[in-house]
Structures are given as C-alpha cells and as structure tokens.
Amino acid sequence: MSNVKKIAVYGKGGIGKSTTVSNIAAAYSKNHKVLVIGCDPKADTTRTLYGSRLPTVLNVLKEKRSAQVEDVVFEGYNNVMCVESGGPEPGVGCAGRGVIVAMNLLEKLEVFSEDLDVVIYDVLGDVVCGGFAVPLREDFADEVYIVTSGEYMALYAANNICKGIKKLKGNLGGIICNCKGINREEEIVNKFAQKVGSKVIGIIPRSELVQKSEIEAKTVIEKYPDSKQAGFYEKLAKDVFHNNEFTVPQPMDIEEFEEFFRQFH
Template structure:
C-alpha cells in the first residue's frame, strides 16, 4: 500500500454557498483530534475559519493594506483543536479580482514560512470560479496534491462541479472524489452518484442535511465541537478518515454542455 505523504495537502472546491466551508471546517476539527492541521481559506467571503476560531479573523489582503511589515502572528490564528487558520480574503464585491487575493496570500505564506513546520494535514477551501486564474493557484503551483468537489443534486451546483472538473483536467489535477452535501432534493444521491460516474470518479461520502449545522454556526462553532456525539459529527469524522486514507485518484473527464443537459434531464 502506498504510504500517506508526510503532509496531506487537500483542496476542497465547490460552487459558492454549497457548503464547502462547512465541510472544510468540520473535517479540520475532526483531524485536530490527533493531527496538526492548517486551514487556508481561499474564498473572498473569508468565512471558512469562523467556526474554528469562533469569529472572523483578519484576512491577508486587509492586513497587507494596513501594515508594511506583516508578521506571522498578524495572519495566522489558532482555533478549535489547535487548528491553525488563515484567510486570504478578497476585494469588496464588484471591485477588483477576487482570485488575486489567493495569489498574494500564497506568496506571503511562503515568505513567512507559515507552512513550517510541516502540518500533518493542510486544507484549502477554494471557490469554484474556474474562470478566474487565481482560484487555480493551489493546484497550478502544487500547493495541493489532491482535490475533492462538494456538490448537491441541484442543477447549478452540478453545473459548477462539471466546470471545476474541467479546470482540474486542464491542470492534470488528482480528483479524489465527490462529496454530496445534501439539500434534500428528489433523487439527490442517485443524481450525484450518476454525475460522479459520468466524469470518471465516485462519491466518497454523502453528508445529510441537518439542522445541527445551522445551530452550530449560530454559535460560530463546528458540528464536531458543539455536537460531538451526533450522527452528523460522525459523518464528518468518517469523511475525514476516508479522505486521509484515500489512494484512488483520477484526472476527471468532464461532460460537454449537451451531455450535461441530457444527463440532468433524465432525472426530471
């Protein structure tokens, strides 16, 4: 069996609002029980680490604007389970390129040696806007070794997932699977499983819809922290374990526009 590398470098992609930040923060909390974890939020909303730290943390772009001599402590914060947290940030809506924040962040993180000493697990939360080159940075610059796509069974979420798989294919990235983050639509798991099959991968985990997620987020906590004995927490724990041990990777084969429309219409 192939050994897991010293640092497991994971990128989680997905359409905005699909719940990838919830997935990232909860699997980070799960890993923290016996591993050193670094979470890097690459979404301009800068909300990935809120439920780990208990509040919004200053973003790299905001700190760089305010200070000439940025220190590691200015941008690196410790959250639940001693998870190290960073947010790249982005410009205000409608102003500038959000992906530029990712580029600036990665350069500064390297300069400040935030990646040292090597954590056991490094997780990037990346918005699935494949049009913007900045969001390809974790893969293109080989900061991340493997990718997982979060989607539901809804049309736009799957459409975005298919576009993301095009970006992964172009960069010859290693797709480890699809995470089905359920919204409660009809035939949802069946639809997502068929989608995964069509692009040459598999569903690595199904995360059920749960009110515990929102209840936890009200308190700026992960489900793993607030409801550790719940079935929902167990699901995140299972997902974290599956990702950590995963050795099944593919370069995806995304569907063309017509094939995608045909695929989705069959479930109407």
C-alpha cells in the same frame, strides 16, 4: 511538506464547502496538526473554527507593509491553524488576487515549513480565474475534492471545476455529496461522479445541527461531538485521509451535461 496531506476542496458558493472543510479540520485536529486556508473572498471558512471572523491577509497587508506570522495565522479550535486570504470589495478588482497574495506571503513567512500533517484549502468554484487555480497550479495541493448537491447549478459548477482540474492535470479524489434534500439526490450525484470518471467519497445528510452550530460560530464536531452528524464528518475525514484512488476527471460538454441532468427530471 513532503509527508503532508494537502487537500483542496472546491465547489460553488453556498454549497457547504466551508462547513465541510471546518468540520473535517476539526476531526483531523484530534490526532494531527492542521492548517486551514480559506481561499473564498467571503472569508468565512474559519469562522466556526476560530469562533469569529479573522483579519484577512489582504486587509492586513493594506494596513502593514510587512506582516508577521501572528498577523495572518490564528489558532482556532483544538490548535487548528487558520488563515483567510480575503478578497476585494464586491465589484472591485480580481477575487483570485487574494489567493495569490496569501500563498506568496505564507511561503515567505515559511508557514508551510511548520510541523504540519494536514493542509486544507477551501476554494470557490464559481469563478474560473487564475487565482482560484493557484492551490492546484502551484502544487500547493496534491488532491482535490468537489462538494456538490444534486441541484443543477451545483453540478454545473462541479462539472466546470472538473474542466479546470483536467486542464491542470490535477488529482480528483472524489465527489462529496452535501445533501439539500432533493428527490433522488444521492443517485444523481453518484451518476455524476461516474460520468466524470470519479466516485462519491462521502455523503453528508441535511441537519439542523449545522445551522445551530454555525449560529454560535462553532463546528458540529465541537458543539455536538456525539451527534450522528458529527459522525458523518468524522467518517468523511477518515475516508479522505486514507484515500489513494485519484483520477484526472473527464468532464461533460454542455450538451452532454444538459442531457445528463434531464434524465432525472
């Protein structure tokens, strides 16, 4: 996997990580062999690439002692390879365990030895537990991007993710602003990126095309390929692919973060 672009996308639940990951994967698929690994217990990262929900690695292993590649890796839109690690039922067990189990199985099945160009991990950023650090800690991913809006909880989670990246000495490639339409949003996210020693690498405006596509379990790039919104995802994919500026982030402590956020309100 030495020449493979290995990207981890983190962010709080509901911020638009899966939408971002699936659309940039669709963009990459035009010229590259792509593998997408959903590391969110909701197991919904690849729904718009595959057209429906996939069996998760954890569920497959519950039913079978020894899974094969075809049991856990599924071909989606434009030959994107799709995997969902899965997680336990709500309130039962560790959500990060699915990530650990999935990575171990994919390594054992030599999925990473395939002729890949891009591997993208979609990782939940609300929970700071061992499983969600695996893409970084185990050196599966070389670079990290954080999806956030200008909202308090999204930025709070982004700042926490920066703490994890710093601890693991990961490479932060930039902040992706997935707009929710709040006042001064781009300014807030730009200032946040500067504050943690990074940059905004992409801005995705709000668009009803996202929901319209997702209702049909498709990416914007598949459903509305000529739309402006598809163009924003294409540009983000290109900017991430060619990015070679990385930093170890400098997160704010809680008092500093509160003060930072208050200045905009």
